[in-house]
Amino acid sequence: MSSQPAPVTGSTSSSDLPVTSPLAAHPAQPISSTSTTTTATEGQDAEGRQSTAAAPRSSELAGWKMKLKAALRHFPDFPIKGIDFVDIMPLFLDPSVHETLVAALDLQIRELYSENAPDVIVGLDARGFLFGPGLALRRGVSFAPVRKKGKLPGPCVTAEYQKEYGVDLFQMQNDAIKPGQKVLIVDDIIATGGSAKAAADLVKQLGGEIMGFLFILEIPGLNGREKLESIQTTILLEDA
Numbered sequence: 001m002s003s004q005p006a007p008v009t010g011s012t013s014s015s016d017l018p019v020t021s022p023l024a025a026h027p028a029q030p031i032s033s034t035s036t037t038t039t040a041t042e043g044q045d046a047e048g049r050q051s052t053a054a055a056p057r058s059s060e061l062a063g064w065k066m067k068l069k070a071a072l073r074h075f076p077d078f079p080i081k082g083i084d085f086v087d088i089m090p091l092f093l094d095p096s097v098h099e100t101l102v103a104a105l106d107l108q109i110r111e112l113y114s115e116n117a118p119d120v121i122v123g124l125d126a127r128g129f130l131f132g133p134g135l136a137l138r139r140g141v142s143f144a145p146v147r148k149k150g151k152l153p154g155p156c157v158t159a160e161y162q163k164e165y166g167v168d169l170f171q172m173q174n175d176a177i178k179p180g181q182k183v184l185i186v187d188d189i190i191a192t193g194g195s196a197k198a199a200a201d202l203v204k205q206l207g208g209e210i211m212g213f214l215f216i217l218e219i220p221g222l223n224g225r226e227k228l229e230s231i232q233t234t235i236l237l238e239d240a
């Protein structure tokens, strides 16, 4: 029998789901990392000014974020006393919510980086693996995993990190990133920022150019972003 307290849930009833599918609204269009076209970015005119067509996309993203936030659950005192554990697993239970998550992350990346798209999405063990590969596939770019030490075969780079509840070692395979590739690091949550900082250390060891970090949400009060210094950090649900 579970001794866990009942989670605090948001509203996740299927009646909250929009009629239109995010994928139907914005079908997957892989962005070629080698594209040399100089046409205006979506939502911008030839001079780079934001066109009125961008507004519906941003308001649509705001609606998607509210839907995603409503699906999260909180478990007090898990895995140890004093931790307010945010459970992201319901994001993947309902395919409509899952689809909205990947579409929202994709749209957020488009809005952040326009045509200067990342070549590689790096995802962190283990929850970054739940959506990183799908996001990379949707965008038509590589996915490269950061794994806990001892799980990856062959030559690897290693970085140590301190978490909200422990110390650990991360690794990447030496050929996961080619020198000069533009990398976006994704994970579900930033808490202390230790995991993300170690992932950035690994990407730098491999010669990758870090464009930024993208998280679904942030645990407040831990100042995780300070560890990431000047690297652009985006929290999808920050303003949801």
Ligand SMILES: O=P(O)(O)OC[C@H]1O[C@H](OP(=O)(O)OP(=O)(O)O)[C@H](O)[C@@H]1O
Pocket (backbone or CB within 6 Å): 124, 125, 126, 127, 128, 162, 163, 164, 187, 188, 189, 190, 191, 192, 193, 194, 195, 196, 224
């Ligand atoms: O900002 P930080 O303090 O580093 O914490 C954030 C990290 O902690 C969690 O992973 P965890 O290490 O619990 O592993 P898991 O994904 O395998 O559950 C979470 O998924 C992030 O990766």
Ligand SMILES: Nc1ncnc2[nH]cnc12
Pocket (backbone or CB within 6 Å): 083, 084, 085, 086, 087, 164, 189, 191, 219
């Ligand atoms: N409070 C928290 N909830 C869920 N995952 C976490 N990872 C680190 N801190 C966390």
